[in-house]
Amino acid sequence: MVKIFGIAFKNEVFTASGVFGFGLKYQRISNAVGAVITKGITLKPREGNPPPRIYETPGGLINWVGLENPGVDAFCAHIIPGLAKLKTRVIANVAGFSVNEYIEIVERIGNRVDAFELNVSCPNVKEGGAAFGQDPDIVGRIVAGVRKKTKCPVIVKLTPNFCDPLRVARMCVDKGADGISLINTLYGMAYDTSSGKPLIIGGLSGPAIKPFALYCVNRIRDIGVPIIGMGGIMTGQDAYEFLLAGASAVAVGSAMLRDPEAPIAIIKELESFLRRGKKAGDGRKGLNKA
Ligand SMILES: Cc1cc2nc3c(=O)[nH]c(=O)nc-3n(C[C@H](O)[C@H](O)[C@H](O)COP(=O)(O)O)c2cc1C
Known part of the structure:
Protein backbone atom coordinates (compact mmCIF):
# COMPACT_ATOMS: atom_id res chain seq x y z
CA MET A 1 0.00 0.00 0.00
CA VAL A 2 1.24 3.51 -0.79
CA LYS A 3 -0.15 6.89 0.22
CA ILE A 4 0.05 9.65 -2.37
CA PHE A 5 -1.89 12.94 -2.53
CA GLY A 6 -3.38 11.94 0.85
CA ILE A 7 -5.00 8.85 -0.71
CA ALA A 8 -4.13 5.19 -0.14
CA PHE A 9 -3.40 3.20 -3.33
CA LYS A 10 -2.92 -0.57 -3.25
CA ASN A 11 0.34 -0.23 -5.19
CA GLU A 12 2.26 2.37 -7.21
CA VAL A 13 1.54 1.00 -10.70
CA PHE A 14 -1.28 2.76 -12.58
CA THR A 15 -2.66 2.40 -16.11
CA ALA A 16 -1.83 5.45 -18.26
CA SER A 17 -4.56 7.48 -19.92
CA GLY A 18 -5.75 6.46 -23.38
CA VAL A 19 -4.54 2.87 -23.62
CA PHE A 20 -7.09 1.11 -21.40
CA GLY A 21 -10.38 2.93 -22.06
CA PHE A 22 -12.20 3.48 -18.78
CA GLY A 23 -10.92 0.25 -17.27
CA LEU A 24 -14.39 -1.32 -17.25
CA LYS A 25 -13.77 -4.14 -19.73
CA TYR A 26 -10.86 -5.96 -18.08
CA GLN A 27 -11.76 -5.56 -14.44
CA ARG A 28 -9.24 -8.17 -13.28
CA ILE A 29 -6.51 -5.82 -14.49
CA SER A 30 -8.22 -2.68 -13.17
CA ASN A 31 -8.61 -4.24 -9.75
CA ALA A 32 -4.95 -5.29 -9.64
CA VAL A 33 -3.43 -1.87 -10.32
CA GLY A 34 -3.09 1.04 -7.91
CA ALA A 35 -5.29 3.26 -10.09
CA VAL A 36 -6.94 3.46 -13.47
CA ILE A 37 -6.30 6.76 -15.20
CA THR A 38 -9.22 7.07 -17.62
CA LYS A 39 -9.02 8.01 -21.26
CA GLY A 40 -9.23 11.76 -21.80
CA ILE A 41 -12.68 13.30 -21.23
CA THR A 42 -13.69 16.37 -23.19
CA LEU A 43 -16.66 18.71 -22.79
CA LYS A 44 -18.41 17.44 -25.93
CA PRO A 45 -18.33 13.89 -27.33
CA ARG A 46 -15.57 13.30 -29.89
CA GLU A 47 -15.38 10.68 -32.62
CA GLY A 48 -11.62 10.95 -32.89
CA ASN A 49 -9.50 11.02 -36.04
CA PRO A 50 -9.81 8.91 -39.20
CA PRO A 51 -7.25 6.10 -39.71
CA PRO A 52 -4.34 5.57 -39.64
CA ARG A 53 -4.47 6.29 -35.91
CA ILE A 54 -1.51 4.22 -34.80
CA TYR A 55 1.82 3.62 -36.54
CA GLU A 56 4.51 1.34 -35.20
CA THR A 57 8.11 2.60 -35.14
CA PRO A 58 11.21 0.56 -34.20
CA GLY A 59 11.19 1.91 -30.64
CA GLY A 60 7.52 2.53 -30.01
CA LEU A 61 4.48 3.97 -31.74
CA ILE A 62 2.98 7.17 -33.02
CA ASN A 63 -0.69 7.73 -32.21
CA TRP A 64 -3.18 10.18 -33.64
CA VAL A 65 -6.32 8.93 -31.94
CA GLY A 66 -7.78 12.40 -31.43
CA LEU A 67 -9.29 12.02 -27.95
CA GLU A 68 -12.21 9.81 -28.93
CA ASN A 69 -14.59 9.81 -25.94
CA PRO A 70 -18.30 10.17 -25.13
CA GLY A 71 -18.01 13.63 -23.51
CA VAL A 72 -18.34 14.66 -19.87
CA ASP A 73 -22.12 14.33 -19.52
CA ALA A 74 -22.16 10.72 -20.77
CA PHE A 75 -19.11 10.04 -18.58
CA CYS A 76 -21.03 11.24 -15.51
CA ALA A 77 -24.29 9.47 -16.40
CA HIS A 78 -23.06 6.14 -17.76
CA ILE A 79 -19.43 5.56 -16.86
CA ILE A 80 -18.98 6.86 -13.31
CA PRO A 81 -21.52 4.34 -11.89
CA GLY A 82 -19.43 1.48 -13.35
CA LEU A 83 -16.17 3.03 -12.16
CA ALA A 84 -17.58 3.29 -8.64
CA LYS A 85 -17.83 -0.52 -8.53
CA LEU A 86 -14.15 -1.08 -9.37
CA LYS A 87 -11.89 -2.10 -6.52
CA THR A 88 -9.29 0.45 -7.43
CA ARG A 89 -8.76 4.19 -7.45
CA VAL A 90 -9.99 6.17 -10.43
CA ILE A 91 -8.18 9.22 -11.77
CA ALA A 92 -10.18 11.12 -14.42
CA ASN A 93 -8.05 12.47 -17.25
CA VAL A 94 -9.44 15.79 -18.50
CA ALA A 95 -8.76 17.43 -21.88
CA GLY A 96 -9.91 20.92 -22.86
CA PHE A 97 -9.65 23.18 -25.86
CA SER A 98 -9.90 26.37 -23.79
CA VAL A 99 -9.11 27.28 -20.17
CA ASN A 100 -12.82 27.36 -19.36
CA GLU A 101 -13.42 23.89 -20.79
CA TYR A 102 -11.04 22.33 -18.26
CA ILE A 103 -12.81 24.16 -15.46
CA GLU A 104 -16.27 23.20 -16.68
CA ILE A 105 -15.43 19.50 -17.09
CA VAL A 106 -14.00 19.29 -13.58
CA GLU A 107 -17.01 21.16 -12.19
CA ARG A 108 -19.41 18.70 -13.81
CA ILE A 109 -17.56 15.68 -12.43
CA GLY A 110 -17.08 17.37 -9.04
CA ASN A 111 -15.93 14.98 -6.34
CA ARG A 112 -17.09 11.74 -7.94
CA VAL A 113 -13.63 10.37 -8.79
CA ASP A 114 -10.55 9.91 -6.60
CA ALA A 115 -8.44 12.51 -8.42
CA PHE A 116 -8.11 14.48 -11.65
CA GLU A 117 -5.28 14.42 -14.16
CA LEU A 118 -5.28 17.50 -16.42
CA ASN A 119 -3.90 16.74 -19.87
CA VAL A 120 -2.43 20.10 -20.86
CA SER A 121 -0.95 18.78 -24.12
CA CYS A 122 -4.11 19.77 -26.03
CA PRO A 123 -3.95 22.67 -28.49
CA ASN A 124 -5.19 26.00 -27.14
CA VAL A 125 -7.53 26.65 -30.04
CA LYS A 126 -8.62 30.12 -28.88
CA GLU A 127 -5.09 31.42 -28.28
CA GLY A 128 -2.94 30.39 -31.24
CA GLY A 129 -3.12 26.58 -31.23
CA ALA A 130 0.09 25.74 -29.29
CA ALA A 131 -0.28 23.20 -26.46
CA PHE A 132 -1.51 24.79 -23.19
CA GLY A 133 1.30 23.03 -21.37
CA GLN A 134 4.00 24.98 -23.22
CA ASP A 135 2.97 28.20 -21.48
CA PRO A 136 3.31 28.26 -17.67
CA ALA A 169 5.62 22.30 -12.73
CA ARG A 170 6.57 25.20 -10.43
CA MET A 171 3.62 27.22 -11.70
CA CYS A 172 1.28 24.25 -11.18
CA VAL A 173 2.38 23.84 -7.57
CA ASP A 174 2.10 27.61 -6.94
CA LYS A 175 -1.49 27.50 -8.14
CA GLY A 176 -2.47 24.58 -5.94
CA ALA A 177 -1.75 21.38 -7.89
CA ASP A 178 -1.40 18.32 -5.67
CA GLY A 179 0.77 16.34 -8.07
CA ILE A 180 2.51 16.25 -11.43
CA SER A 181 2.48 13.45 -13.96
CA LEU A 182 4.89 13.22 -16.88
CA ILE A 183 5.56 12.64 -19.65
CA ASN A 184 2.85 12.80 -22.27
CA THR A 185 3.85 11.75 -25.78
CA LEU A 186 6.58 13.50 -27.76
CA TYR A 187 5.74 14.92 -31.17
CA GLY A 188 6.50 12.43 -33.93
CA MET A 189 5.81 11.76 -37.58
CA ALA A 190 6.32 9.20 -40.33
CA TYR A 191 6.27 9.49 -44.14
CA ASP A 192 4.62 7.35 -46.76
CA THR A 193 7.56 7.08 -49.17
CA SER A 194 5.40 5.96 -52.11
CA SER A 195 3.31 9.14 -52.11
CA GLY A 196 5.93 11.38 -50.51
CA LYS A 197 3.26 12.62 -48.09
CA PRO A 198 3.16 12.41 -44.29
CA LEU A 199 1.52 9.17 -43.16
CA ILE A 200 0.93 10.24 -39.59
CA ILE A 201 1.74 13.17 -37.31
CA GLY A 202 1.02 12.46 -33.68
CA GLY A 203 2.40 11.47 -30.31
CA LEU A 204 5.41 9.19 -29.93
CA SER A 205 5.37 6.76 -27.00
CA GLY A 206 6.98 3.50 -25.94
CA PRO A 207 10.57 2.43 -25.15
CA ALA A 208 12.07 5.11 -27.43
CA ILE A 209 10.96 7.86 -25.05
CA LYS A 210 11.98 6.24 -21.75
CA PRO A 211 15.42 7.88 -21.36
CA PHE A 212 13.93 11.33 -22.01
CA ALA A 213 10.99 10.64 -19.69
CA LEU A 214 13.39 9.63 -16.90
CA TYR A 215 15.35 12.82 -17.49
CA CYS A 216 12.16 14.91 -17.18
CA VAL A 217 11.07 13.18 -13.95
CA ASN A 218 14.53 13.66 -12.45
CA ARG A 219 14.46 17.33 -13.53
CA ILE A 220 11.42 18.04 -11.35
CA ARG A 221 12.18 15.56 -8.55
CA ASP A 222 12.40 18.28 -5.87
CA ILE A 223 9.14 19.98 -6.84
CA GLY A 224 7.60 19.15 -3.46
CA VAL A 225 4.47 17.29 -4.61
CA PRO A 226 4.23 13.63 -5.63
CA ILE A 227 5.14 12.74 -9.21
CA ILE A 228 3.60 10.03 -11.40
CA GLY A 229 6.26 8.98 -13.91
CA MET A 230 5.57 7.43 -17.28
CA GLY A 231 7.02 6.98 -20.74
CA GLY A 232 8.17 3.66 -22.15
CA ILE A 233 7.69 1.55 -19.03
CA MET A 234 7.67 -2.08 -20.20
CA THR A 235 9.10 -3.93 -17.17
CA GLY A 236 9.34 -3.71 -13.40
CA GLN A 237 12.94 -2.60 -13.82
CA ASP A 238 11.80 0.35 -15.96
CA ALA A 239 9.23 1.24 -13.28
CA TYR A 240 11.87 1.07 -10.55
CA GLU A 241 14.10 3.46 -12.51
CA PHE A 242 11.27 6.00 -12.49
CA LEU A 243 10.97 5.66 -8.70
CA LEU A 244 14.72 6.20 -8.44
CA ALA A 245 14.34 9.33 -10.59
CA GLY A 246 11.88 10.78 -8.07
CA ALA A 247 8.45 9.40 -8.96
CA SER A 248 6.09 8.19 -6.24
CA ALA A 249 4.06 6.11 -8.71
CA VAL A 250 4.27 5.10 -12.36
CA ALA A 251 1.81 4.65 -15.22
CA VAL A 252 2.00 2.00 -17.90
CA GLY A 253 0.89 3.06 -21.39
CA SER A 254 2.02 1.56 -24.69
CA ALA A 255 3.09 -1.71 -23.02
CA MET A 256 -0.62 -2.42 -22.50
CA LEU A 257 -1.26 -2.28 -26.25
CA ARG A 258 1.19 -5.14 -26.67
CA ASP A 259 0.00 -7.07 -23.60
CA PRO A 260 -2.99 -5.81 -21.56
CA GLU A 261 -1.69 -7.81 -18.59
CA ALA A 262 1.64 -5.95 -18.61
CA PRO A 263 0.86 -3.96 -15.42
CA ILE A 264 0.34 -7.19 -13.46
CA ALA A 265 3.81 -8.47 -14.39
CA ILE A 266 5.27 -5.02 -13.71
CA ILE A 267 3.71 -4.90 -10.21
CA LYS A 268 5.30 -8.26 -9.37
CA GLU A 269 8.70 -7.43 -10.76
CA LEU A 270 8.70 -3.97 -9.16
CA GLU A 271 7.99 -5.52 -5.76
CA SER A 272 11.18 -7.52 -5.92
CA PHE A 273 13.19 -4.47 -7.03
CA LEU A 274 11.73 -2.50 -4.12
CA ARG A 275 12.64 -5.26 -1.65
CA ARG A 276 16.21 -5.40 -2.95
CA GLY A 277 16.43 -1.60 -3.12
CA LYS A 278 15.26 -1.25 0.47
CA LYS A 279 17.98 -3.61 1.65
CA ALA A 280 20.59 -1.72 -0.34
CA GLY A 281 19.27 1.67 0.89
CA ASP A 282 18.37 3.04 -2.53
CA GLY A 283 18.10 6.75 -3.28
CA ARG A 284 14.30 7.02 -3.43
CA LYS A 285 12.73 9.95 -1.67
CA GLY A 286 10.00 7.93 0.02
CA LEU A 287 7.31 10.59 -0.48
CA ASN A 288 4.78 7.84 -0.98
CA LYS A 289 5.34 5.49 1.88
CA ALA A 290 2.24 4.99 4.00
C1 LIG B 1 -3.02 5.28 -28.03
C2 LIG B 1 -2.69 6.30 -26.98
C3 LIG B 1 -3.67 7.17 -26.52
C4 LIG B 1 -3.38 8.11 -25.53
N1 LIG B 1 -4.36 8.95 -25.08
C5 LIG B 1 -4.10 9.83 -24.07
C6 LIG B 1 -5.13 10.65 -23.52
O1 LIG B 1 -6.31 10.57 -23.89
N2 LIG B 1 -4.79 11.55 -22.55
C7 LIG B 1 -3.49 11.66 -22.08
O2 LIG B 1 -3.24 12.47 -21.19
N3 LIG B 1 -2.51 10.87 -22.57
C8 LIG B 1 -2.78 9.97 -23.54
N4 LIG B 1 -1.77 9.16 -24.03
C9 LIG B 1 -0.40 9.28 -23.47
C10 LIG B 1 -0.12 8.21 -22.42
O3 LIG B 1 -1.00 8.29 -21.33
C11 LIG B 1 1.34 8.31 -21.91
O4 LIG B 1 1.53 9.55 -21.29
C12 LIG B 1 2.37 8.20 -23.04
O5 LIG B 1 1.95 7.26 -24.01
C13 LIG B 1 3.75 7.76 -22.52
O6 LIG B 1 3.69 6.50 -21.88
P1 LIG B 1 4.05 5.12 -22.67
O7 LIG B 1 5.34 5.33 -23.39
O8 LIG B 1 4.11 4.07 -21.59
O9 LIG B 1 2.92 4.87 -23.64
C14 LIG B 1 -2.06 8.20 -25.02
C15 LIG B 1 -1.07 7.31 -25.49
C16 LIG B 1 -1.37 6.38 -26.46
C17 LIG B 1 -0.28 5.43 -26.93
Whole structure:
Protein backbone atom coordinates (compact mmCIF):
# COMPACT_ATOMS: atom_id res chain seq x y z
CA MET A 1 0.00 0.00 0.00
CA VAL A 2 1.24 3.51 -0.79
CA LYS A 3 -0.15 6.89 0.22
CA ILE A 4 0.05 9.65 -2.37
CA PHE A 5 -1.89 12.94 -2.53
CA GLY A 6 -3.38 11.94 0.85
CA ILE A 7 -5.00 8.85 -0.71
CA ALA A 8 -4.13 5.19 -0.14
CA PHE A 9 -3.40 3.20 -3.33
CA LYS A 10 -2.92 -0.57 -3.25
CA ASN A 11 0.34 -0.23 -5.19
CA GLU A 12 2.26 2.37 -7.21
CA VAL A 13 1.54 1.00 -10.70
CA PHE A 14 -1.28 2.76 -12.58
CA THR A 15 -2.66 2.40 -16.11
CA ALA A 16 -1.83 5.45 -18.26
CA SER A 17 -4.56 7.48 -19.92
CA GLY A 18 -5.75 6.46 -23.38
CA VAL A 19 -4.54 2.87 -23.62
CA PHE A 20 -7.09 1.11 -21.40
CA GLY A 21 -10.38 2.93 -22.06
CA PHE A 22 -12.20 3.48 -18.78
CA GLY A 23 -10.92 0.25 -17.27
CA LEU A 24 -14.39 -1.32 -17.25
CA LYS A 25 -13.77 -4.14 -19.73
CA TYR A 26 -10.86 -5.96 -18.08
CA GLN A 27 -11.76 -5.56 -14.44
CA ARG A 28 -9.24 -8.17 -13.28
CA ILE A 29 -6.51 -5.82 -14.49
CA SER A 30 -8.22 -2.68 -13.17
CA ASN A 31 -8.61 -4.24 -9.75
CA ALA A 32 -4.95 -5.29 -9.64
CA VAL A 33 -3.43 -1.87 -10.32
CA GLY A 34 -3.09 1.04 -7.91
CA ALA A 35 -5.29 3.26 -10.09
CA VAL A 36 -6.94 3.46 -13.47
CA ILE A 37 -6.30 6.76 -15.20
CA THR A 38 -9.22 7.07 -17.62
CA LYS A 39 -9.02 8.01 -21.26
CA GLY A 40 -9.23 11.76 -21.80
CA ILE A 41 -12.68 13.30 -21.23
CA THR A 42 -13.69 16.37 -23.19
CA LEU A 43 -16.66 18.71 -22.79
CA LYS A 44 -18.41 17.44 -25.93
CA PRO A 45 -18.33 13.89 -27.33
CA ARG A 46 -15.57 13.30 -29.89
CA GLU A 47 -15.38 10.68 -32.62
CA GLY A 48 -11.62 10.95 -32.89
CA ASN A 49 -9.50 11.02 -36.04
CA PRO A 50 -9.81 8.91 -39.20
CA PRO A 51 -7.25 6.10 -39.71
CA PRO A 52 -4.34 5.57 -39.64
CA ARG A 53 -4.47 6.29 -35.91
CA ILE A 54 -1.51 4.22 -34.80
CA TYR A 55 1.82 3.62 -36.54
CA GLU A 56 4.51 1.34 -35.20
CA THR A 57 8.11 2.60 -35.14
CA PRO A 58 11.21 0.56 -34.20
CA GLY A 59 11.19 1.91 -30.64
CA GLY A 60 7.52 2.53 -30.01
CA LEU A 61 4.48 3.97 -31.74
CA ILE A 62 2.98 7.17 -33.02
CA ASN A 63 -0.69 7.73 -32.21
CA TRP A 64 -3.18 10.18 -33.64
CA VAL A 65 -6.32 8.93 -31.94
CA GLY A 66 -7.78 12.40 -31.43
CA LEU A 67 -9.29 12.02 -27.95
CA GLU A 68 -12.21 9.81 -28.93
CA ASN A 69 -14.59 9.81 -25.94
CA PRO A 70 -18.30 10.17 -25.13
CA GLY A 71 -18.01 13.63 -23.51
CA VAL A 72 -18.34 14.66 -19.87
CA ASP A 73 -22.12 14.33 -19.52
CA ALA A 74 -22.16 10.72 -20.77
CA PHE A 75 -19.11 10.04 -18.58
CA CYS A 76 -21.03 11.24 -15.51
CA ALA A 77 -24.29 9.47 -16.40
CA HIS A 78 -23.06 6.14 -17.76
CA ILE A 79 -19.43 5.56 -16.86
CA ILE A 80 -18.98 6.86 -13.31
CA PRO A 81 -21.52 4.34 -11.89
CA GLY A 82 -19.43 1.48 -13.35
CA LEU A 83 -16.17 3.03 -12.16
CA ALA A 84 -17.58 3.29 -8.64
CA LYS A 85 -17.83 -0.52 -8.53
CA LEU A 86 -14.15 -1.08 -9.37
CA LYS A 87 -11.89 -2.10 -6.52
CA THR A 88 -9.29 0.45 -7.43
CA ARG A 89 -8.76 4.19 -7.45
CA VAL A 90 -9.99 6.17 -10.43
CA ILE A 91 -8.18 9.22 -11.77
CA ALA A 92 -10.18 11.12 -14.42
CA ASN A 93 -8.05 12.47 -17.25
CA VAL A 94 -9.44 15.79 -18.50
CA ALA A 95 -8.76 17.43 -21.88
CA GLY A 96 -9.91 20.92 -22.86
CA PHE A 97 -9.65 23.18 -25.86
CA SER A 98 -9.90 26.37 -23.79
CA VAL A 99 -9.11 27.28 -20.17
CA ASN A 100 -12.82 27.36 -19.36
CA GLU A 101 -13.42 23.89 -20.79
CA TYR A 102 -11.04 22.33 -18.26
CA ILE A 103 -12.81 24.16 -15.46
CA GLU A 104 -16.27 23.20 -16.68
CA ILE A 105 -15.43 19.50 -17.09
CA VAL A 106 -14.00 19.29 -13.58
CA GLU A 107 -17.01 21.16 -12.19
CA ARG A 108 -19.41 18.70 -13.81
CA ILE A 109 -17.56 15.68 -12.43
CA GLY A 110 -17.08 17.37 -9.04
CA ASN A 111 -15.93 14.98 -6.34
CA ARG A 112 -17.09 11.74 -7.94
CA VAL A 113 -13.63 10.37 -8.79
CA ASP A 114 -10.55 9.91 -6.60
CA ALA A 115 -8.44 12.51 -8.42
CA PHE A 116 -8.11 14.48 -11.65
CA GLU A 117 -5.28 14.42 -14.16
CA LEU A 118 -5.28 17.50 -16.42
CA ASN A 119 -3.90 16.74 -19.87
CA VAL A 120 -2.43 20.10 -20.86
CA SER A 121 -0.95 18.78 -24.12
CA CYS A 122 -4.11 19.77 -26.03
CA PRO A 123 -3.95 22.67 -28.49
CA ASN A 124 -5.19 26.00 -27.14
CA VAL A 125 -7.53 26.65 -30.04
CA LYS A 126 -8.62 30.12 -28.88
CA GLU A 127 -5.09 31.42 -28.28
CA GLY A 128 -2.94 30.39 -31.24
CA GLY A 129 -3.12 26.58 -31.23
CA ALA A 130 0.09 25.74 -29.29
CA ALA A 131 -0.28 23.20 -26.46
CA PHE A 132 -1.51 24.79 -23.19
CA GLY A 133 1.30 23.03 -21.37
CA GLN A 134 4.00 24.98 -23.22
CA ASP A 135 2.97 28.20 -21.48
CA PRO A 136 3.31 28.26 -17.67
CA ASP A 137 0.91 31.22 -17.32
CA ILE A 138 -1.91 29.50 -19.17
CA VAL A 139 -1.38 26.28 -17.21
CA GLY A 140 -1.48 28.39 -14.04
CA ARG A 141 -4.88 29.78 -15.06
CA ILE A 142 -6.21 26.28 -15.68
CA VAL A 143 -4.98 24.95 -12.34
CA ALA A 144 -6.24 27.95 -10.36
CA GLY A 145 -9.68 27.65 -11.99
CA VAL A 146 -9.98 23.90 -11.57
CA ARG A 147 -8.75 24.04 -7.96
CA LYS A 148 -11.89 25.94 -6.95
CA LYS A 149 -14.24 23.35 -8.46
CA THR A 150 -13.24 20.15 -6.68
CA LYS A 151 -11.95 18.86 -3.36
CA CYS A 152 -10.23 15.96 -5.15
CA PRO A 153 -6.47 16.01 -5.73
CA VAL A 154 -5.52 17.77 -8.97
CA ILE A 155 -2.57 16.33 -10.89
CA VAL A 156 -1.22 18.14 -13.94
CA LYS A 157 0.15 15.99 -16.77
CA LEU A 158 2.94 17.91 -18.43
CA THR A 159 3.83 17.98 -22.08
CA PRO A 160 7.50 17.23 -22.82
CA ASN A 161 7.36 19.19 -26.08
CA PHE A 162 9.32 22.43 -26.49
CA CYS A 163 9.25 23.59 -22.88
CA ASP A 164 11.07 23.18 -19.59
CA PRO A 165 8.95 20.89 -17.40
CA LEU A 166 10.41 22.48 -14.26
CA ARG A 167 9.07 25.95 -15.09
CA VAL A 168 5.59 24.61 -15.76
CA ALA A 169 5.62 22.30 -12.73
CA ARG A 170 6.57 25.20 -10.43
CA MET A 171 3.62 27.22 -11.70
CA CYS A 172 1.28 24.25 -11.18
CA VAL A 173 2.38 23.84 -7.57
CA ASP A 174 2.10 27.61 -6.94
CA LYS A 175 -1.49 27.50 -8.14
CA GLY A 176 -2.47 24.58 -5.94
CA ALA A 177 -1.75 21.38 -7.89
CA ASP A 178 -1.40 18.32 -5.67
CA GLY A 179 0.77 16.34 -8.07
CA ILE A 180 2.51 16.25 -11.43
CA SER A 181 2.48 13.45 -13.96
CA LEU A 182 4.89 13.22 -16.88
CA ILE A 183 5.56 12.64 -19.65
CA ASN A 184 2.85 12.80 -22.27
CA THR A 185 3.85 11.75 -25.78
CA LEU A 186 6.58 13.50 -27.76
CA TYR A 187 5.74 14.92 -31.17
CA GLY A 188 6.50 12.43 -33.93
CA MET A 189 5.81 11.76 -37.58
CA ALA A 190 6.32 9.20 -40.33
CA TYR A 191 6.27 9.49 -44.14
CA ASP A 192 4.62 7.35 -46.76
CA THR A 193 7.56 7.08 -49.17
CA SER A 194 5.40 5.96 -52.11
CA SER A 195 3.31 9.14 -52.11
CA GLY A 196 5.93 11.38 -50.51
CA LYS A 197 3.26 12.62 -48.09
CA PRO A 198 3.16 12.41 -44.29
CA LEU A 199 1.52 9.17 -43.16
CA ILE A 200 0.93 10.24 -39.59
CA ILE A 201 1.74 13.17 -37.31
CA GLY A 202 1.02 12.46 -33.68
CA GLY A 203 2.40 11.47 -30.31
CA LEU A 204 5.41 9.19 -29.93
CA SER A 205 5.37 6.76 -27.00
CA GLY A 206 6.98 3.50 -25.94
CA PRO A 207 10.57 2.43 -25.15
CA ALA A 208 12.07 5.11 -27.43
CA ILE A 209 10.96 7.86 -25.05
CA LYS A 210 11.98 6.24 -21.75
CA PRO A 211 15.42 7.88 -21.36
CA PHE A 212 13.93 11.33 -22.01
CA ALA A 213 10.99 10.64 -19.69
CA LEU A 214 13.39 9.63 -16.90
CA TYR A 215 15.35 12.82 -17.49
CA CYS A 216 12.16 14.91 -17.18
CA VAL A 217 11.07 13.18 -13.95
CA ASN A 218 14.53 13.66 -12.45
CA ARG A 219 14.46 17.33 -13.53
CA ILE A 220 11.42 18.04 -11.35
CA ARG A 221 12.18 15.56 -8.55
CA ASP A 222 12.40 18.28 -5.87
CA ILE A 223 9.14 19.98 -6.84
CA GLY A 224 7.60 19.15 -3.46
CA VAL A 225 4.47 17.29 -4.61
CA PRO A 226 4.23 13.63 -5.63
CA ILE A 227 5.14 12.74 -9.21
CA ILE A 228 3.60 10.03 -11.40
CA GLY A 229 6.26 8.98 -13.91
CA MET A 230 5.57 7.43 -17.28
CA GLY A 231 7.02 6.98 -20.74
CA GLY A 232 8.17 3.66 -22.15
CA ILE A 233 7.69 1.55 -19.03
CA MET A 234 7.67 -2.08 -20.20
CA THR A 235 9.10 -3.93 -17.17
CA GLY A 236 9.34 -3.71 -13.40
CA GLN A 237 12.94 -2.60 -13.82
CA ASP A 238 11.80 0.35 -15.96
CA ALA A 239 9.23 1.24 -13.28
CA TYR A 240 11.87 1.07 -10.55
CA GLU A 241 14.10 3.46 -12.51
CA PHE A 242 11.27 6.00 -12.49
CA LEU A 243 10.97 5.66 -8.70
CA LEU A 244 14.72 6.20 -8.44
CA ALA A 245 14.34 9.33 -10.59
CA GLY A 246 11.88 10.78 -8.07
CA ALA A 247 8.45 9.40 -8.96
CA SER A 248 6.09 8.19 -6.24
CA ALA A 249 4.06 6.11 -8.71
CA VAL A 250 4.27 5.10 -12.36
CA ALA A 251 1.81 4.65 -15.22
CA VAL A 252 2.00 2.00 -17.90
CA GLY A 253 0.89 3.06 -21.39
CA SER A 254 2.02 1.56 -24.69
CA ALA A 255 3.09 -1.71 -23.02
CA MET A 256 -0.62 -2.42 -22.50
CA LEU A 257 -1.26 -2.28 -26.25
CA ARG A 258 1.19 -5.14 -26.67
CA ASP A 259 0.00 -7.07 -23.60
CA PRO A 260 -2.99 -5.81 -21.56
CA GLU A 261 -1.69 -7.81 -18.59
CA ALA A 262 1.64 -5.95 -18.61
CA PRO A 263 0.86 -3.96 -15.42
CA ILE A 264 0.34 -7.19 -13.46
CA ALA A 265 3.81 -8.47 -14.39
CA ILE A 266 5.27 -5.02 -13.71
CA ILE A 267 3.71 -4.90 -10.21
CA LYS A 268 5.30 -8.26 -9.37
CA GLU A 269 8.70 -7.43 -10.76
CA LEU A 270 8.70 -3.97 -9.16
CA GLU A 271 7.99 -5.52 -5.76
CA SER A 272 11.18 -7.52 -5.92
CA PHE A 273 13.19 -4.47 -7.03
CA LEU A 274 11.73 -2.50 -4.12
CA ARG A 275 12.64 -5.26 -1.65
CA ARG A 276 16.21 -5.40 -2.95
CA GLY A 277 16.43 -1.60 -3.12
CA LYS A 278 15.26 -1.25 0.47
CA LYS A 279 17.98 -3.61 1.65
CA ALA A 280 20.59 -1.72 -0.34
CA GLY A 281 19.27 1.67 0.89
CA ASP A 282 18.37 3.04 -2.53
CA GLY A 283 18.10 6.75 -3.28
CA ARG A 284 14.30 7.02 -3.43
CA LYS A 285 12.73 9.95 -1.67
CA GLY A 286 10.00 7.93 0.02
CA LEU A 287 7.31 10.59 -0.48
CA ASN A 288 4.78 7.84 -0.98
CA LYS A 289 5.34 5.49 1.88
CA ALA A 290 2.24 4.99 4.00
C1 LIG B 1 -3.02 5.28 -28.03
C2 LIG B 1 -2.69 6.30 -26.98
C3 LIG B 1 -3.67 7.17 -26.52
C4 LIG B 1 -3.38 8.11 -25.53
N1 LIG B 1 -4.36 8.95 -25.08
C5 LIG B 1 -4.10 9.83 -24.07
C6 LIG B 1 -5.13 10.65 -23.52
O1 LIG B 1 -6.31 10.57 -23.89
N2 LIG B 1 -4.79 11.55 -22.55
C7 LIG B 1 -3.49 11.66 -22.08
O2 LIG B 1 -3.24 12.47 -21.19
N3 LIG B 1 -2.51 10.87 -22.57
C8 LIG B 1 -2.78 9.97 -23.54
N4 LIG B 1 -1.77 9.16 -24.03
C9 LIG B 1 -0.40 9.28 -23.47
C10 LIG B 1 -0.12 8.21 -22.42
O3 LIG B 1 -1.00 8.29 -21.33
C11 LIG B 1 1.34 8.31 -21.91
O4 LIG B 1 1.53 9.55 -21.29
C12 LIG B 1 2.37 8.20 -23.04
O5 LIG B 1 1.95 7.26 -24.01
C13 LIG B 1 3.75 7.76 -22.52
O6 LIG B 1 3.69 6.50 -21.88
P1 LIG B 1 4.05 5.12 -22.67
O7 LIG B 1 5.34 5.33 -23.39
O8 LIG B 1 4.11 4.07 -21.59
O9 LIG B 1 2.92 4.87 -23.64
C14 LIG B 1 -2.06 8.20 -25.02
C15 LIG B 1 -1.07 7.31 -25.49
C16 LIG B 1 -1.37 6.38 -26.46
C17 LIG B 1 -0.28 5.43 -26.93
